[in-house]
Amino acid sequence: MLRREFLASFAALAATPALSDDSAEPGLQLAAPEAFHPDDVINRARELSQTTYKAPRRVPDAWTNISYEDYVSIWFDVRNALWRNEPETPLQLDVFSPGLYFPHPIDIAVVEKGMAQPLKFDFGVFDKTDKFPSLPNDETLGYSGLRLRAELETPSIYQEFAVFQGASYFRAIGTGNIYGQSARGLAINTADPEGEEFPDFRSFWLEKPSPGDPTFVVHALLDSPSCTGAYRFEITPGLSLTMDVTVHLFPREDLDNVGIAPLTSMFQYDQTNRHKFSDFRPAVHDTDGLLMVNGAGETIWRPLANPTNLQISAFQDENPQGFGLMQRARNYSDFADLQAHYHERPGVWIEPNEDWGQGSVTLVEIPTQSEIYDNIVCYWRPSGGLAKGTETQLSYRLTWGAEIKYGEGLTVLNTMIGSAFDNDGIIVVIDFENGRTVPKELSDIDINIGASAGEVSGGVLQRNPETDGPRLAFKFFPGDAQLIEFRAQLRLAGDPLSEVWLYRWTA
Numbered sequence: 476m477l478r479r480e481f482l483a484s485f486a487a488l489a490a491t492p493a494l495s496d497d498s499a500e501p502g503l504q505l506a507a508p509e510a511f512h513p514d515d516v517i518n519r520a521r522e523l524s525q526t527t528y529k530a531p532r533r534v535p536d537a538w539t540n541i542s543y544e545d546y547v548s549i550w551f552d553v554r555n556a557l558w559r560n561e562p563e564t565p566l567q568l569d570v571f572s573p574g575l576y577f578p579h580p581i582d583i584a585v586v587e588k589g590m591a592q593p594l595k596f597d598f599g600v601f602d603k604t605d606k607f608p609s610l611p612n613d614e615t616l617g618y619s620g621l622r623l624r625a626e627l628e629t630p631s632i633y634q635e636f637a638v639f640q641g642a643s644y645f646r647a648i649g650t651g652n653i654y655g656q657s658a659r660g661l662a663i664n665t666a667d668p669e670g671e672e673f674p675d676f677r678s679f680w681l682e683k684p685s686p687g688d689p690t691f692v693v694h695a696l697l698d699s700p701s702c703t704g705a706y707r708f709e710i711t712p713g714l715s716l717t718m719d720v721t722v723h724l725f726p727r728e729d730l731d732n733v734g735i736a737p738l739t740s741m742f743q744y745d746q747t748n749r750h751k752f753s754d755f756r757p758a759v760h761d762t763d764g765l766l767m768v769n770g771a772g773e774t775i776w777r778p779l780a781n782p783t784n785l786q787i788s789a790f791q792d793e794n795p796q797g798f799g800l801m802q803r804a805r806n807y808s809d810f811a812d813l814q815a816h817y818h819e820r821p822g823v824w825i826e827p828n829e830d831w832g833q834g835s836v837t838l839v840e841i842p843t844q845s846e847i848y849d850n851i852v853c854y855w856r857p858s859g860g861l862a863k864g865t866e867t868q869l870s871y872r873l874t875w876g877a878e879i880k881y882g883e884g885l886t887v888l889n890t891m892i893g894s895a896f897d898n899d900g901i902i903v904v905i906d907f908e909n910g911r912t913v914p915k916e917l918s919d920i921d922i923n924i925g926a927s928a929g930e931v932s933g934g935v936l937q938r939n940p941e942t943d944g945p946r947l948a949f950k951f952f953p954g955d956a957q958l959i960e961f962r963a964q965l966r967l968a969g970d971p972l973s974e975v976w977l978y979r980w981t982a
Contacts, residue, residue: 500552500554500555500599500600501555501597501599501600502554502555502556502557502559502560502600503555503556503557503568503570503594503595503597503600504594504595504597505585505592505593505594505595506592506593506594506595507592508590508591508592509590509591509592510589510590510591511584511586511589511590511591511680512589513694513707516680516694516695516696516705516706516707517705517723519696519705520696520697520698520703520704520705520723520725521703521723521725521866523696523698523703523725524702524703524725524726524727528698528699528700528727531579531580531675531677531698532579532580532615533578533579533615534573534574534578534579534580534615534616534617535610535611535613535615537608537610537611538573538574538575538578538610538611538616539574539575539576539578541574541575541608541610542575543575544606545574545575545606545607545608546572546574546575546576548603548604548606548607549572549574549601549602549603549604549607550572550601550602550603551569551570551571551572551600551601551602551622552600552601552602553567553569553624553633555599555600556568556569556624556633557585557594558683562631563686564683564684564686565625565626565684565686565687565688565689566623566624566625566683566684566688566691567623567624567625567633568585568621568622568623568624568681569621569622569623569624569635570583570594570600570618570619570620570621570622571618571619571620571621571622571640572601572618572619573616573617573618573619574610574619576641577619577620577640577641579619579675580596580615580616580617580618580619581617581618581619581620581621581675581676581677581678581679582594582617582677582678582679583618583621583678583679583680583681584678584679584680584681585680585681585683586680586681586682586683586694587682587683591680594618596616596617596618598612598616619640619641620638620639620640620641621638621639621640621679621681622635622637622638622640623635623636623637623638623691623693623710624636625691625712627650627712627713628650634650635648636648636650636710636712636716637710637712637716637718638654639676639679639693639695642659642673642674642675642676643659643660643661643673643674643675643676643697644657644658644659644739645657645658645659645660646658647710647712647716647718647821647873647875648716648821648875649712649713649714649715649716649821649875649876649877650712650713650714650716651714651819651877652819652820652821652875652876652877653816653819653820654820655740655741655761655762655802655817655820655821656738656739656740656741656761656762656800656820656821656823656849656851657738657739657740657849658736658737658738658739658823658873659737659738659739660674660676660695660697660704660706660722661674661697661699661702661704661724661733661734661735661737662733662734662737662852662854663699663701663702663730663732663733663734664732665732665734665737665837665839665852665854666785666787666839666841666852667732672699672700672701673699674697674698674699674701674702674704675697675698675699676695676696676697676706677696677697677698678695678696679693679694679695679696680693680694680695681693681694682694689711689712690709690710690711691709691710691711691712692707692708692709692710693707693708693710694706694707694708695707695708700727700728701726701727701728701730702724702725702726702727702728702730702733702861703724703725703727704722704723704724704725705722705723706720706721706722706723707720707721708720714876714878715874715875715876715878715879716821716874716875716876717872717873717874717875718872718873718874718875719828719870719871719872720736720870720871720872720873721868721869721870722735722867722868722869722870723866723867723868724861724866724867724868724869725865725866726861726862726863726864726865726867727863728863729860729861729862729863730860730861730862730863731860732856732860733856733857733860733861734837734852734854734855734856735831735854735855735856735857735869735871736825736854736855736871736873737852737853737854738799738800738823738825738852738853738854739849739851739852740760740761740762740800740849740851740852741760741761741762741843741846741848741849741850741851742760742761742762742763742779742780742781742840742850742851743759743760743781743843743844743845743846743850744758744759744760744781745757745758745759745760745763745778745804745890746758746889746890746891746892746893747778747780747890747891747892747978748780748781748892749893750893751781755811756810756811756812757808757809757810757811758804758809758810758817759810759812759815759817759846760779760802760804760817761800761802761817761820761851762779762800762801762802762820762822762851763778763779763801763802763803763804764776764777764778764779764800764801764803764887765777765779765798765799765800765801765836765838765853766798766799766800766801766822766824766881766882767790767792767795767797767798767836768795768796768797768798768881768882769790769792769795769796770792770793770794770795770796772796772883773971773975774881774882774883774884774971774974774975775790775974775975775977776886776887776974776975776976776977777790777838777976777977777978778887778890778976778978779800779840779851780840780978780979780981781840781842781843781850782840782842782979782981783842783981784842784981785839785840785841785842786839786840786979786981787837787838787839787840788837788838788840788979789835789836789837789838789856790835790836790837790838791833791834791835792833792834792835792836793832793833793834794827794830794831794832795827795831795836795855796826796827797824797825797826797827797881798824798825798836798853798855799822799823799824799825799853799874799879799881800822800823800851800853801822801823801824801879802817802818802820802821802822802877803822803886803887803888803889804817804818804889805818805877806818815846819877821875821876821877821879822875822876822877822879823873823874823875823879824873824874824879824881825855825871825872825873826871826872826874827855827869827870827871828869828870828871828872829869829870831855831857831869832857832858833857833858834855834856834857834858835855835856835858836853836854836855836856837853837854837855837856838851838852838853839851839852839853882974883971883974884971884972884973884974884975885907885908885909885910885912885913885944885945885965885972885973885974886907886908886973886974887905887906887907887908887973887974887976888906888907888908888942888944889905889906890903890904890905890906890976890978891903891904891905891906892904892980895950899950900932900950900951900952901950901951901952901953901980902948902949902950903948903949903950903951903961903978904946904947904948905946905947905948905963905976906939906942906944906946907944907945907946907947907965907973908942908944909942909943909944909945910944912967912972913944913945913972914967917936917937917938917945918936919967920936920945920965920966920967920972921965921966921967921969922934922936922947922963922965922966923962923963923964923965923966924949924961924962924963925961925962925963926951926959926960926961926962927958927959927960927961928953928954928956928958928959929951929952929953929954929956929959930951930952930954931949931950931951932949932950932951933949934947934948934949934963935947935948935949936965945965947963947965949963951980953980953982956982957981957982958979958980958981958982959979959980960977960978960979960980961976961977961978961979961980962975962976962977963975963976964976
């Protein structure tokens with residue numbers, strides 16, 4: 476899958492100006508209404524969990540055997556958007572065609588005044604080029620996903636801000652961002668040798684907003700061989716978009732390796748491993764680090780890695796305050812990429828609304844030689860997993876945006892790693908931001924550096940003339956070590972001055 480072009484196609488299609496003549500367009504059509512209450516989704520998930528799993532229907536094989544070029548040659552005509560002819564409604568709904576990577580149609584209904592009206596499938600709402608192949612059109616077809624658009628910056632211009640498509644994947648952007656990392660409803664058996672299970676969002680219910688509503692509500696039903704779930708998303712677009720998510724989970728089986736609030740991203744290289752890739756760009760990644768504020772209030776920054784072998788890191792915690800994958804490289808010059816615009820991709824912060832108990836923020840890093848594959852996953856893994864026949868309710872907020880700052884202490888701006896002069900050891904350089912708490916004399920700052928193996932030199936602090944913040948540099952000699960866990964922090968008068976910097980080095 477040509478990942479970056481595929482993500483870019485969302486924005487490109489939604490940005491196509493709508494023509495004024497709608498007379499020849501069918502518009503999205505609704506079926507007969509039926510009573511709906513949000514508790515219906517919870518009850519349906521509960522009842523479904525007590526039955527044998529049934530795989531979702533598939534579109535004809537001819538639809539999934541098409542090429543990427545075929546799939547992007549069919550698109551939704553925004554003149555058919557739901558509520559396009561109702562200017563008082565502050566939201567428009569688009570749909571996606573099935574096919575290629577999206578073999579399972581989903582059910583979509585619109586909720587108004589306690590009644591739900593399903594969306595009828597109509598191939599006529601799509602436009603296509605003459606390159607799109609002739610494919611069977613039968614009762615197995617259906618929409619593969621939905622897209623939400625609203626007036627975010629300019630009146631009468633509806634810009635997209637969220638997409639739900641594929642398994643339980645969804646993505647969103649703050650105003651001015653472009654799509655990057657994704658979130659998921661649930662992760663099951665991620666990085667398990669026997670293979671990962673990918674739950675599906677089978678059905679969606681979108682509440683019709685009232686005039687002036689800033690927040691939009693989506694309900695979703697999740698199903699998989701091991702678990703069912705009911706989800707409620709309250710989505711508020713803006714410079715930083717927020718999603719308040721309420722989840723009810725009903726395991727069909729005992730779930731040991733289960734991930735709550737999973738995020739999926741891509742990291743190929745930056746200045747920690749630039750030497751491994753022949754590329755004109757300085758860096759290639761959607762996100763460059765995992766940020767955590769643990770239950771004790773400690774702020775931790777863990778730069779991402781693209782290891783030689785798959786690696787899993789578990790950060791044990793109790794009642795975490797938050798975690799997320801961030802993109803701190805924010806200048807065009809950080810990437811020099813005129814197409815991908817990695818500097819405009821959002822970070823995502825996850826903030827529990829209640830105590831999540833004991834568990835671990837889990838980071839999975841998968842080796843990749845190409846930017847077209849997502850190779851980073853992070854999630855909360857509760858201790859003890861989830862037991863068959865139980866019900867788990869939890870809630871959290873997702874914040875999507877470029878300017879996300881959580882935790883305490885000086886922020887790590889960049890990490891650089893490479894051979895020392897004449898290959899005499901390996902140098903690590905960490906740039907911290909400047910701040911009011913940085914003393915004029917850097918010699919007043921205490922340096923704490925720890926390593927699980929190898930030999931580490933004392934650190935040296937200098938002021939970076941470009942950022943005016945402190946730069947920490949130290950050298951290490953791995954010896955025979957194949958893996959070293961590093962920890963570094965700046966402190967002042969015994970108190971934390973910076974975030975805790977963690978890094979896993981592998982030979």
